[in-house]
Amino acid sequence: MAGWFDANLVSILNGFAIGSLLFILAVGLSIVFGMMDVLNLAHGAFFLVGSYLAVSFVAGVSWGGFLAALAVAALFGLLAGGVLSGMTEPLARRPILDQALLTLGISLIVAEVLSIIYGNNVRSVPGPPGLDGSVQVAGSTYPTYRLMLIAVGLLLALVVWLVVERTSIGALVRASVADREMVSAMGIDNRKVKFAVLGIGSMLAAVAGVLGAPVYGARPGLDKTILILALVVVVIGGLGSVRGALIGALVIGQVESLGRALLPELASFILFGTLALVLIIRPRGLFAGKVAHS
């Protein structure tokens, strides 16, 4: 057993790194869909905007560039989420598919604009100074940047959980999910709540794009791949639950890393196999929010 653990330690570690990145990516999608009933299919496109911002600010050359890319991405995400909130408002009483079509359309437009600005070549982004190398972990070489991703992911998980569960803003968000009419009867405009939640959710997507750039690079089509991964995480974890998004992301991180290392011949099947298994056992996800979307 100990031998097995040693042999696969790097894969397990890598599972945590990928899981952390997936959490930052998916938690926004999960909160927005689970709490605000908006299925934001432009989430992957916002991620890609973040990745290309990392390319623009040549994030790897200096910490200044990397932090600037993060700041601009966060600002972009907030604004984009706000705009999206306004655009989905007229569709709020229509079936969820209408919103999905709107956001899908937006994601296609964003992807096309990115391809016009940045061209179609694959771009890569080095990690910031000090994190662009590799270190020895249990006798194997491992990229330093990915170790930092684990720390950032867990930190963000803690912050988001505290905000949603332990602050009055979080309480307001949870209340407007549970009973929208009652919240507005108390004099609170729940459009503002939706505006804020979508803004922060989209901000997390764009920030994840910058953080993911040194791992995934930036290229046309990455938005779709990322969106599918995020949707799988959300479905496995359960909608509208921070804890669910974290567990879902960590599970998928391990499936994509350790699972593929142990069963390389099943590599293309194992992700959706896990998804199917979870859907059979817990159709609403492992940790569905208290008020799940039906």
Added chain:
Amino acid sequence: MSMAQGSSRRNGTRLGVGLLALTLTAACGGGGSLGGDEGGGEGGGEAGGTVTVGLVIPQAGVYTPLGEDMQQGWDLYLDQHDGQLGGYEVETVVADEGESPDTGVPAVQRLLTEGEVDALVGIVNSATALGVAEQVAEAQIPLIVANAGAEAVTKDAGNPYVWRTSFTNAQVAAAMGEHLAAEGVGPVYVMAPDYAAGQEVVAGFTEAYEAAGGTVAGQTLTPFGSTQDFQPFLSNVQSSGAEAVFVFYAGGEAVSFVQQYDAFGLKDSTPLYGSGFLTEGSVLDAQGESAVGVRTSLHYSTEIDNPANTEFVAAYQEAYGELPTTYAVQAYDAANVLDSALEGVEEVSGQAIAEALETVGEIDDSPRGPWTFNGQTPEQTMYLREVAEVDGTLRNTVVTDLGVFAQP
């Protein structure tokens, strides 16, 4: 799903337009084809007829950079030859191949049904090439495939109208297989994406390598299009006891693979070899330092030392401000082949061009070095290339040539 519906509707429209055009042509008593006869009818190069060539290249989707290179290679040849091939004025009609047969096959169909083209050049995707092989034969319009590397294009699905100026997947891999066996590098681990081209490369490499006495340490076919992170597969390479690794990746996967191969420390312990597409074109810039020292086999490199290549590279750099790629050379050579074929054509028709292609013989002024058609696909020199920094940019330097290889 909605995207698929969108594209099929668009395809439907294209087909509809094509049919309408066909009906109109018929109604005018074949006016279109009469015009065509008038164009090339006077025969011979000196009369100054025209030939219309459909250039089918990706203008959207992941293969767009390849399409741009092919367009530039094609344009450069025409610019250098006063816009003429074999004495005929060339009119190029560009069609968007897109990413898959869903878009590529209708693009070709449209060119065929409109009845305007005398020959077709292009096609990046093998599935698209296989999808249109029968149709070009029915329409009697020759197709010169300028990239797609599936063996079947000029073998099982081949016909007298389908020609190729590029390579076959197994041809490129077999050259490296023989070389590594001769070098005695020790057990080799083989990796490629799990789709038709990847499988052909793995099979072609393994067959040639084992036939020459090499041993394979293991192989993995990674999920195509959904593998962002190669760590799980790389950890299996490390535990397999492999002394070298041979891979085939292209585009985004090539960038991720080469960078992660370095980041996870394999580059220092286990030399990386590959099919040339691993380090070809724009991916090399994105790979950066990680790619230095990677050795690949391919039928072209900008660093090949022959007068035709020196001249080609200089002209290409002057025209486009960047180094040419193998994709550009393949389109450039497609124009070259058509040039030779049209020399002997009295009256332009698809059938006449296809017949003339049989007699082209050796292409002796190609940037890749002299090559000939063998089974309608190039029998050509394969080069062993190594990535190194030259004049501040990364290039595929030529280590040696690996000999002349035909389609296996």
